[in-house]
Amino acid sequence: MKIKHIIEARQFERKWLEKELFPLAKEMEEIAKRGGSDVLKEKKMISFFYEPSTRTRCSFEAAMTLLSGRVIFSTENARQFSSAAKGETLEDTIRILNGYYPDVIVLRYDKEGGAKIAAQFSSVPIINAGDGTGEHPTQALLDIYTIQKELGKIDGISIAMVGDLARGRTVHSLSYLLGQFSNIKIYFVSPKSLKMKDEIKEYLKKQNIIFSEETDLKKVASLVDVIYQTRIQKERGSMLKDSEGFYIVNQEILNLMKKEAMIMHPLPRLDEISPDVDKDPRAAYFRQAENGLYVRMALLKMMLS
Amino acid sequence: MKIKHIIEARQFERKWLEKELFPLAKEMEEIAKRGGSDVLKEKKMISFFYEPSTRTRCSFEAAMTLLSGRVIFSTENARQFSSAAKGETLEDTIRILNGYYPDVIVLRYDKEGGAKIAAQFSSVPIINAGDGTGEHPTQALLDIYTIQKELGKIDGISIAMVGDLARGRTVHSLSYLLGQFSNIKIYFVSPKSLKMKDEIKEYLKKQNIIFSEETDLKKVASLVDVIYQTRIQKERGSMLKDSEGFYIVNQEILNLMKKEAMIMHPLPRLDEISPDVDKDPRAAYFRQAENGLYVRMALLKMMLS
Amino acid sequence: MKIKHIIEARQFERKWLEKELFPLAKEMEEIAKRGGSDVLKEKKMISFFYEPSTRTRCSFEAAMTLLSGRVIFSTENARQFSSAAKGETLEDTIRILNGYYPDVIVLRYDKEGGAKIAAQFSSVPIINAGDGTGEHPTQALLDIYTIQKELGKIDGISIAMVGDLARGRTVHSLSYLLGQFSNIKIYFVSPKSLKMKDEIKEYLKKQNIIFSEETDLKKVASLVDVIYQTRIQKERGSMLKDSEGFYIVNQEILNLMKKEAMIMHPLPRLDEISPDVDKDPRAAYFRQAENGLYVRMALLKMMLS
Numbered sequence: 001m002k003i004k005h006i007i008e009a010r011q012f013e014r015k016w017l018e019k020e021l022f023p024l025a026k027e028m029e030e031i032a033k034r035g036g037s038d039v040l041k042e043k044k045m046i047s048f049f050y051e052p053s054t055r056t057r058c059s060f061e062a063a064m065t066l067l068s069g070r071v072i073f074s075t076e077n078a079r080q081f082s083s084a085a086k087g088e089t090l091e092d093t094i095r096i097l098n099g100y101y102p103d104v105i106v107l108r109y110d111k112e113g114g115a116k117i118a119a120q121f122s123s124v125p126i127i128n129a130g131d132g133t134g135e136h137p138t139q140a141l142l143d144i145y146t147i148q149k150e151l152g153k154i155d156g157i158s159i160a161m162v163g164d165l166a167r168g169r170t171v172h173s174l175s176y177l178l179g180q181f182s183n184i185k186i187y188f189v190s191p192k193s194l195k196m197k198d199e200i201k202e203y204l205k206k207q208n209i210i211f212s213e214e215t216d217l218k219k220v221a222s223l224v225d226v227i228y229q230t231r232i233q234k235e236r237g238s239m240l241k242d243s244e245g246f247y248i249v250n251q252e253i254l255n256l257m258k259k260e261a262m263i264m265h266p267l268p269r270l271d272e273i274s275p276d277v278d279k280d281p282r283a284a285y286f287r288q289a290e291n292g293l294y295v296r297m298a299l300l301k302m303m304l305s
Numbered sequence: 306m307k308i309k310h311i312i313e314a315r316q317f318e319r320k321w322l323e324k325e326l327f328p329l330a331k332e333m334e335e336i337a338k339r340g341g342s343d344v345l346k347e348k349k350m351i352s353f354f355y356e357p358s359t360r361t362r363c364s365f366e367a368a369m370t371l372l373s374g375r376v377i378f379s380t381e382n383a384r385q386f387s388s389a390a391k392g393e394t395l396e397d398t399i400r401i402l403n404g405y406y407p408d409v410i411v412l413r414y415d416k417e418g419g420a421k422i423a424a425q426f427s428s429v430p431i432i433n434a435g436d437g438t439g440e441h442p443t444q445a446l447l448d449i450y451t452i453q454k455e456l457g458k459i460d461g462i463s464i465a466m467v468g469d470l471a472r473g474r475t476v477h478s479l480s481y482l483l484g485q486f487s488n489i490k491i492y493f494v495s496p497k498s499l500k501m502k503d504e505i506k507e508y509l510k511k512q513n514i515i516f517s518e519e520t521d522l523k524k525v526a527s528l529v530d531v532i533y534q535t536r537i538q539k540e541r542g543s544m545l546k547d548s549e550g551f552y553i554v555n556q557e558i559l560n561l562m563k564k565e566a567m568i569m570h571p572l573p574r575l576d577e578i579s580p581d582v583d584k585d586p587r588a589a590y591f592r593q594a595e596n597g598l599y600v601r602m603a604l605l606k607m608m609l610s
Numbered sequence: 611m612k613i614k615h616i617i618e619a620r621q622f623e624r625k626w627l628e629k630e631l632f633p634l635a636k637e638m639e640e641i642a643k644r645g646g647s648d649v650l651k652e653k654k655m656i657s658f659f660y661e662p663s664t665r666t667r668c669s670f671e672a673a674m675t676l677l678s679g680r681v682i683f684s685t686e687n688a689r690q691f692s693s694a695a696k697g698e699t700l701e702d703t704i705r706i707l708n709g710y711y712p713d714v715i716v717l718r719y720d721k722e723g724g725a726k727i728a729a730q731f732s733s734v735p736i737i738n739a740g741d742g743t744g745e746h747p748t749q750a751l752l753d754i755y756t757i758q759k760e761l762g763k764i765d766g767i768s769i770a771m772v773g774d775l776a777r778g779r780t781v782h783s784l785s786y787l788l789g790q791f792s793n794i795k796i797y798f799v800s801p802k803s804l805k806m807k808d809e810i811k812e813y814l815k816k817q818n819i820i821f822s823e824e825t826d827l828k829k830v831a832s833l834v835d836v837i838y839q840t841r842i843q844k845e846r847g848s849m850l851k852d853s854e855g856f857y858i859v860n861q862e863i864l865n866l867m868k869k870e871a872m873i874m875h876p877l878p879r880l881d882e883i884s885p886d887v888d889k890d891p892r893a894a895y896f897r898q899a900e901n902g903l904y905v906r907m908a909l910l911k912m913m914l915s
Binding site for chain 1: 337340341359360362363364366367370371379381572573574575580591594595598
């Protein structure tokens, strides 16, 4: 499968994940440990971010550099410091950036659908690095790669997705990918006001994925192979009622979990995982972030070389 | 002509434009399409911007990269994030930057005259990338190159400059360049409160350029080879009276225009050009932006190699 | 001495300064004048700044580039534009950045102790580029190198440190370094409300360094080899009482100073040095800033090659 743009998790098929992405990401890890390669020499990236980011922007730029590509332009707050501040539309911005001979544009936009619009106006490949409450497909790819790498399989796993499921784009995108595997069991654990979107639940039904909606993490913790914890998206406005609690992964939850289970988090975390969990071997979230580098190196290599 | 600094459009003579800049910009377009050259290998640029920019900063950094030069430092909002935030004068900042061995400093400043001051304190070449309501000479160079490229000539053309002529620095700088050509006819189309500066009108009289001041774009549209539309500079405060309208280039204006005419705009645009104009072959503004890359590559090559 | 992290001025011994840093900084000056070297080819830096900076960030990035290293990621306002804006702890951020294969992380943090915390969680070398009101050790190293270079010696000099001695981190760090030399005499000249920290005065006593606390710069100006002027740190809140004046180095002070003395300032300066002092050969502050480049090149070479 030749990839032109990366817009949404749905565009990726299981076969491509298993035959192309996972082996190449593994190879990229070895290349990174050896200090990089020059496979993307002369290739040029534009990083265009309308919202704050460390992990995503840094890992894309580091990935490009490790493969000897160049970042020809990087803006970390396009909303404030680029022509967007003067009211330019995304369409116009993308057309202009196309004129500067990039080989790829990595775009984080602040509204759902941004990457799709950008791709319509771009002859240069667009990578969606998050579009508001929409999708964050490269995060989903690194998430599913992490599950495969840590557990050795994806078919048959049970996973609890925990927290702000209404607005967390990472859990949306990951659900789409898991929908292609077999015997998956998903527990959506959230306050009632932040339940998983209907659109995704309908997709999972169609894919014959078993899921249930829960409100009590303790009830679920002992049952799953993966706890995928997420952050309350305070910057998108509080939808949480005062009476509703939130979930914290701490020693108590760890004690309930299976020995071979793992804890994931897209990071950054605030208080929803206690720091004393970090040293437990099941805490996979820092390894997960590191995998982001390898997956992004793999994607760039596939798209540009 | 050896160029030390690029400060204002006035410093460029017709002969240099025709014999040096235009042919080199054309050559640079071919080099860009071939993937670049290494003519500026080891050369180092500092991008120092006190005001938001996408096009200008990105095209300079992309130009440098395409010629294998390096951007050793880039700040997109020096007013807020550099020592300027602590109150340092431009003079001191420039002296300091000189100590870091750049080969060129690209400077956008937020007040008129910034580039001239910078040049006085810099042994390293300064390129004015816009100084408040002052000048934006590289924009003027790409504008006049675009006219030459699209129409095949500059002598004898008629042009309507439209919009905020009082504060739009691109129309000021372009007027200075056009003043060196023959049989030019300029229509300054603006609300009464945003008329072209006297200083520029006096210069044009001295150069024997015929111009008239108009308020009705429809009256002028059928007469000209170029409509140069500009943006209301809202970020510089509104000087427009409520009773005054603004100008929009739309299908109605297109229908009035000559078949071989062209529409320019320094971009970003807001509502002053309807999106449905974009697909008309006379809409030259995206090609104009692209020419910015070639002109800046040419300037960097001339100054640094 | 092999350096792992650079956290505080105290970690450097006189012998290392004289035998390693000073000769290498001198060599780096020659290399910079020749256009650089490729000693750090393939080496990768992350610049992570939580507070505004021009000089420090630019000189580190320029230093890296001159030695053919690469800056793989640079953020100029991490507090606002990185995951720190979402509340991520410094510990987590540093762990994540470690996963992107940098060879060094240059960190400016907005609270005292940031670099020390970062070093605890980083297997990659951390360079403290300023931590709030804490330390700024590479500034201290360039300061002491400048004294050595300008005066030809450090033992036996007398120096007036002037201004906001309570909060100015450069004077704290420089005091620690001077404490290792012999026959130093320090005059701390400050308003009563901004006197030098007790902690540093106790250290100097232990080191047998003679110092006195003064309020009148004119009284001291004729006695010293170095006036080290500093800036009022307005961004850290005013601690100055209305009745207290401040100090200005102007023609009057110059007239009092010895012929072979020198004026230093970490820059940026506001009004505390009159611009007409700049042309006096004793005004060493722009040379001091330039030395920052050579010292940082030397440090990067020592740590990374």
